[in-house]
Amino acid sequence: MRRYRPVQPPTLRKPDWPDRYHYHYHEYLPSERLANYVACYWTSQFHGQSKPHLHRVIPDGCVDIIFDLQAGTFASGAFATGLMTSYEVMPLAGPQSMFGIRFFVEEADRFFRFPVAEVSAAHVFLQDLWGMEALWAMERILEAANTAERIARVEQMLMQCLNRDRPPTNSLLLTSMQYMYEQRGTLSIGALADKVAYSERNVRRLFQQAFGVGPKELMRIIQFQSLLQMLSRNQALPFVEAALQCGYYDQSHVIKSFRAFYGEPPSGVFAQPQRTGVQVQQSPEAVRFLQSGN
Numbered sequence: 001m002r003r004y005r006p007v008q009p010p011t012l013r014k015p016d017w018p019d020r021y022h023y024h025y026h027e028y029l030p031s032e033r034l035a036n037y038v039a040c041y042w043t044s045q046f047h048g049q050s051k052p053h054l055h056r057v058i059p060d061g062c063v064d065i066i067f068d069l070q071a072g073t074f075a076s077g078a079f080a081t082g083l084m085t086s087y088e089v090m091p092l093a094g095p096q097s098m099f100g101i102r103f104f105v106e107e108a109d110r111f112f113r114f115p116v117a118e119v120s121a122a123h124v125f126l127q128d129l130w131g132m133e134a135l136w137a138m139e140r141i142l143e144a145a146n147t148a149e150r151i152a153r154v155e156q157m158l159m160q161c162l163n164r165d166r167p168p169t170n171s172l173l174l175t176s177m178q179y180m181y182e183q184r185g186t187l188s189i190g191a192l193a194d195k196v197a198y199s200e201r202n203v204r205r206l207f208q209q210a211f212g213v214g215p216k217e218l219m220r221i222i223q224f225q226s227l228l229q230m231l232s233r234n235q236a237l238p239f240v241e242a243a244l245q246c247g248y249y250d251q252s253h254v255i256k257s258f259r260a261f262y263g264e265p266p267s268g269v270f271a272q273p274q275r276t277g278v279q280v281q282q283s284p285e286a287v288r289f290l291q292s293g294n
Contacts, residue, residue: 004181006060007228022047037107044098052091059084059221063108067141069097074138078126082119087263106177117212185223186247224261
């Protein structure tokens, strides 16, 4: 089972946030047989209200296939998204119901049937990737009685993709991504190149051709996501200590990352950056981190 689990803003919000009665977001883990390919399945529902709800999506190092359960036609109801490198805030004005499959980027081409680099961050209709099979998939999703049945049908389709479509595995790419996950995105390009015994130039070319994004940018996203994951798993962990463990060396470094990938400073995401009212003994590194913003 993978340790890297991407985080999206709704999972960080408190249960008593203002729009809780109008907007619902849930994530569901895949079965064990798909755990190396799928980060999660997710549902997003907005019931509509007098003012639009601002839905924030942040880069997570993954790519998605999304089904719009209220689309006017099957053809427009299913689409894929590529890697995001910056946050996006979308106003939801009317009722909306979405079901998504979030793939780990290094495995997504097995299901997209095209290199991720050919799918931009904007929406690409699934029919352009799967042909008429996309319409059949959309019909199967809409006919499901509930989320559990929808997930079961999706897993059946994904297993069929794995059993039928087996593109050659790029072991260099998979190994590189594993190192990046293990090191929480804190490797330099030179260090990564040394680990996989390739030149920095070849590593950069490999990622650009496969994902449309260079390894440095992807590692910055993984580093940021690793911090969010650590904080979401351990509510008692002080923010500063988590930032240090994820390779952020001072306040300006982590604030720059939050503004680039979240659109808000840490204080706008976490009401209390220290995350606890308990007094703890700060390490020398944490003291320097705190002093760096003064």
